Amino acid sequence: MLGELDLDIRPGSGLGVFEIGSSLWAVLDMLRRMQHLFPQVDVKYDPDVSSITPVILHLRPHLDLLFSGKxxxxRTICIRRLRDISPPLILRYNNTAISSTESTLCRVEVRRVFGPTYAGDDLRYPGVWFSFEEDGRTDGLKGAPSDDKMQEVKRVFISQKDTSHDDGDALDEVVECEVMHADLALAVIKVHEGITLHFYPTGTPPVSVKIGHTTAQDLTLDIGPPLRIYHKDDQRMSIHSKDQADKDPGYFYNYFQFGIDFLLSGSDHVVRKIVLHTNIPGTPLFQRYKRCNWEIEGLPEDDEDGMYPHTPPRKRFNDRFETISHFLSPHETPPSMLLDRTDDEDNITLPGSTTRLHGYDGVILEVTEASQVASVTLF
Known part of the structure; x- marks a missing residue:
């Protein structure tokens, strides 16, 4: 039998163990360790726009967690089926139970606990609102506004305080908040050089990682120890290389929490390659890495008189492969190799398991069948 869910509501900030602003990677990783409370998790997304699709985690039967697309x-937590007893649900606010299987949360109770608010179909407060509509009801099917004091709350929504009003878009990105601090905000790629890492909070000095210069010790000092060190023994790609240095298997520093791998030389312990992961739903590596928000930066373009360079152009992780390919190689698309990451997995079947590797000067793009770039390798 499932245990009782006892969750505290924190308007604008979260519910129970769930914090607004947390990453999809971190939440799914946490849910793996909480299967006794959430044995079934459904991941829902739009496969037609897989790289920028909002993702919903449905934790049966009470919770829906909406994650922003980029x-x-x-971004938003929806609590529903408050009276369902499989498992029983208790909601608390300021350490006081406001809803349980024994006590129904109704309009008058919400007003008593949260105070007065503006008129409307729902009772809306900064960071939290209460809906009296059942699941699946659309705007066109809403009934007339009711002032029945005993009208039962059907759903509760929690979101950031400055985005929870009617003029906010439910699919907007999350505004920077404390839970993001120390997370990677942006990785700027410079081909043949390396990457510049920008961290939250905004204003934190960026960290530069240069291929052929940055050492394992530098990485540990600048961004912390890796979550895993993996000694590379797969030499299948070395057959395509003319560089004798590629015969050195080296080892990886895996920063799953940043969505980045660094391949270091086994001899001098210097960064040789950098791999950045997009964490696209439906791909074999989904959820192994947190999404890395990467951008490839080109050379600055001079203005008409050639005196003042413009801001360097960039292509981003959500641009289609054809756009990024033309940016890297304007004249022709290089030949590709086929990769199926499920070849060694007997029990995994994915509709989009096959990707293609496109090699450019200093860059390899791993591309899905939907023309989305799943990973970028710099060398």
Whole structure:
């Protein structure tokens, strides 16, 4: 039998263990360790726009967690089926139970606990609102506004305080908040050089990682120790290389929490390659890495008189492969190799398991069948 869910409501900030602004990667990782409370998690997304689709985690039967499409951050929490007893649900606010299987949360109770608010179909407060409509009801099917004091609350929504009003878009990105601090905000790629890492909070000095210069010790000092060190023994790609240095297997520093791998030389312990992961739903590596918000930066373009360079152009992780390919190689698309990451997995079947590797000067793009770039490798 499932245990009782006892969750505290924190308007604008979260519910129980769930914090607004948390990453999809972090929340799914946490849910793996909480299967006794959430044994079934459904991941819902739009496969037609897989790289920028909002993602919904449905935790049966009470919770829906909506994550933003670009940064994959928890934006909105929906609590529903408050009276369902499988498992029983208790909602608390300021350490006081306001809803349980024994006590129904109704309009008058909400007003008593949260105070007066503006008129409307729902009772809306900064960071939290209460809906009296059942699941699946659309705007066109809403009934007339009711002032029945005993009208039962059907759903509760929690979101950021400055985005929870009627003029906010439910699919907007999450505004920077404390839970993001120390997370990677942006990785700027410079081909043949390396990457510049920008962290939250905004204003934190960026960290530069240069291929052929940055050492394992530098990485540990600048961005912390990796979550895993993996000694590379797969030499299948070395057959395509003319560089004798590629015969050195080296080892990886895996920063799953940043969506980045660094391949270091086994001899001098210097960064040789950098891999950045997009964490696209439906791909074999989904959820192994947090989304890395990467951008490839080109050379600055001079203005008409050639005196003042413009801002360097960039292509981003959500641009289609054809756009990024033309940016890297304007004249022709290089040949590709086929990769199926499920070849060694007997029990995994994915509709989009096959990707293609496109090699450019200093860059390899791993591309899905939907023309989305799943990963970028710099060398």
């Amino acid at each position: 940064h994959q951050r928890l």
